[in-house]
Amino acid sequence: MAKNKNLIYIAVSLIAFLVLAFLYSTPVFTGKQLFQHDIVQYRGGAKELIDYRNNYDKETYWSDSMFGGMPTYQMGSRFEGDIIKKLDSYLNILPRPVNYLFLLFSGFFFLGMVAVRNWKYALLGATFFGLSTYFYIIIAAGHNGKVNTIEYFAPLLAGILLVYIRKKYVLGFIVTTLFFGLQVAANHPQMTYYLFLGLGFLFISELVRVIKKKVPVKHFLISSGIIAGALAIGVGMNSQRIMANSEYIKETVRGKQILNNETHTAGNSGMDKESILNWSYGRLETLNLFIPRLMGGGSQQGFSDSFDSKLRESFAAQTNDEEQIEQAVQSVKSQIPSYWGDQPGTSGPAYQGAVVCFLALLGFFFASKKYRYWILGATILTILLAWGSNFMPLSDFFIDYVPFYSKFRAPSSILVVVELLFPLIAIIGLYRFFNSETLKEDYKKKILIYVSGGTLGLTLILIIFGKTLLGFTNDNEKEIPNYILDVLIEDRFKLFRIDAFKALLYVAITATVLFFGLKQKLNQNVALLIIGIVSLFDLWTVNKNYLNDDNYVDKIFAENPFQTEGSDYLSEKVGDNPNLQSILASIPVNKTLETIAEKDKKHYRIYNQVLGTTSETNTSYFKASIGGYHAVRLRRYDDLLNEYISNVDSVKTPRILNLLNTKYMIFGNPGEPQVVPNPNANGNAWFVSDLKFVNTPDEEIKLVGEIDSKKTAVINVSDKSYFNNRPVQADSTATINLTKYEANELEFKSQSKTPQLAVFSEIYYPHGWKVFIDEKEVPYIKADYLLRAVHVPAGNHHIKMIFEPQVIETGKWISLLSFGLFIILSGLGIYFIYRKKDKNQILVEEKL
DSSP states (O other): OHHHHHHHHHHHHHHHHHHHHHHHTGGGGGTOEEOOHHHHHHHHHTHHHHHHHHHHSSOOSEEOSSTTOEESTTTTOOOTTOHHHHHHHHHTOSOTTHHHHHHHHHHHHHHHHHHHOOHHHHHHHHHHHHTOHHHHHHHHHTOHHHHHHHTTHHHHHHHHHHHHTSOOHHHHHHHHHHHHHHHHHTTOHHHHHHHHHHHHHHHHHHHHHHHTTSSOHHHHHHHHHHHHHHHHHHHHTTHHHHHHHHHHHTTBTTSBOOOOSSSOOTTOBSOOHHHHTSSOOOTGGGGGGTSTTTTOSSTTSOOOTTHHHHHHHHHHTTOOOHHHHHHHHHHHHHHSOSOOSSSSOOSSOOOOOHHHHHHHHHHHHHSOHHHHHHHHHHHHHHHHHHTGGGSHHHHHHHHHHSTTGGGOOOGGGGGHHHHHHHHHHHHHHHHHHHHOSSSOHHHHHHHHHHHHHHHHHHHHHHHHHHHHHHOSOOGGGTTSOHHHHHHHHHHHHHHHHHHHHHHHHHHHHHHHHHHHHHTTSSOHHHHHHHHHHHHHHHHHHHHTTTSSGGGEEOHHHHHOOOOOOOOHHHHHHHTTOHHHHHHHHHHHHHHHHHHHHHHOOSSOEEEEOSSOTTSOOHHHHHSOBSOOOOSSOBHHHHHHIIIIITTTOTTHHHHHHHHTTEEEEEEEETTEEEEEEOTTOOOSEEEEOEEEEESSHHHHHHHHTTSOTTTEEEEEGGGGGGGTTOOOOOOTTOEEEEEEEETTEEEEEEEESSOEEEEEEEEOOTTTEEEEETTEEEOOEEETTTEEEEEEOSEEEEEEEEEOOHHHHHHHHHHHHHHHHHHHHHHHHHHHHHHHHHHHHHHHHHHO
């Protein structure tokens, strides 16, 4: 009966999560969809991939849409036989973001049930975790892969705890394998990596418990073996994805550096330190886990309602010109953000909730030691790492010595680990506060008084002396005139003070509830309900600043953000929604791109300077682009961009654009784009007979901007042996033309009287591309720093290039075998559990 009753409570909790998720996302009831910046960019960059999939009912793993061409592994490509990803899609079947919120809630609920075995506390913890503000910020931005990965954090940890703490080996193996596999399938390695940095403390904690003889050595070894096996199978189920990305990542900006210059050292792995640490959390900024607008909230969040009037008063003291005053006010609001922290900018704070932070502090005193110390260690490490450039000794150590750490940027995002562990330690401590018989009442009372007093006291100090202690300005604002800066500081302090008073109130209510609960003057269930309501109200109202009804748009805008025709109806639909204003603003550029693509259907690239070469995918939506928007682009292409496109040279930059077969260039502004045809583009391929051999990549990239690439090719001396028995001789009548273009297959016809080196305006990538001359596979080399080149004998020839990465086929079979192994082992484990239960039942009956 008790078991059935518990199942009913669990079902009711899941229904509650579904209701909460839909209530937060009410626009989905009217068919509206989220408008997410990064997803808009994805739709543009992945257009060729999606069209190929729809037209041929198969996948291309190469696309020419962005940055001259790159693998699609990080662009939403699908893998045949990827069962674990299909399971992920079934779990995320609800409309976005309801799916994310429901899985965040329910995943932590499962973790709570494992940790405290009480549905009430699990339910409370689920709201603590599922309403963490950072998740709503990244959902609004369109970081879907990140939140998809995070939603599996809690159930994965639950599986590990089932093995180590609960000694449920079979169930723990199944849960750990399944949710680790799902997490890897979500394809955000950075989040998974950060999670396991934190979970390393759990392993150390269990090892220490073994050394202290709190846990049998046999159990530790069995548990560690099970977890290791589960993780190995979870990796195996994602073999295609992992193997393809591992191969790809070596050739990208996350792999080894090629050039030697002021910011790069050849051979060094990963990004330069400045790029890695660019989004580092400030030390004091960490307090916005507790007070959301400690440093102004998000960069675009805006100021208080009275800010405009105060600013006008300040300008009025300088001039009587009303028009000038209004322009100055608008200028300040557009150029100076409310956020004033150490990061270059931010969409919002990593607010965890005043109630959650307070309960987490109590949890570090009330929780049992098997949880307390490893969670504390993981919390301290991740906060220190989040500081990045503000705590260089630790950052330097991790970048230089900890494997893979240098592959990731934006250390502030490691706070996701804290956002998992704070709710966990909070509910564990809260459960023991109300239910533990080993914790004495005097101890509980003393800790409650000390922690609540310290928290409230610190908050009061910040409220009273905050302007002096925090300053509410940064070094970049030193040049702002005092009559403007004073208004800014006052308004930032005002926003902070509002949130600080709220935190004071929420903590006071929670502490009072705990005190009366301790004195048994308040029922435990009532106490939990009050705490839950206060925390829910707190987090819900803060989150609505970052993800609200304004983030939802009509389906037409979400699914086709690259509109090419304006209309009164469209303008009416856009209204004053800031998320959609960019759609209207881009219509002239999109129309221009569409016109070019319709009139000239050949294969070429476009250089779009209007929208920002490396910050838009509008161009990629209509035609192949010189630029794009992607954090993991090929290293050689990035080097070329930095050398010649970001730093424009009137002579060298056009040469590079010619090399990349840039047939059209777009200049001007978004409202009046100007198309400039480029008659000097090299074309899809050309023959050269003049070879310039150089010794280093630095010489390669420098010489590429100086030569006439239609006649000369720059070749690294390491490929000089390629020309042994492959002579090259000039022939002014030789021709080579593209006859077929698909994303992953190109065909050419050539004619020459002499042997030639054919250079293709296609990006060199050493894995997966195969070149055939008259159906016979031939080797190819790299020319002009980043293009493909192949020796073509004299005569008439058919040349074909096909992208067929071997890792995809190999990975498919490993993935299928791993999933099969998971099913077999899970089935055997369940069989032996039930067999053991049957034997025990027989023994009981025999005794009776």
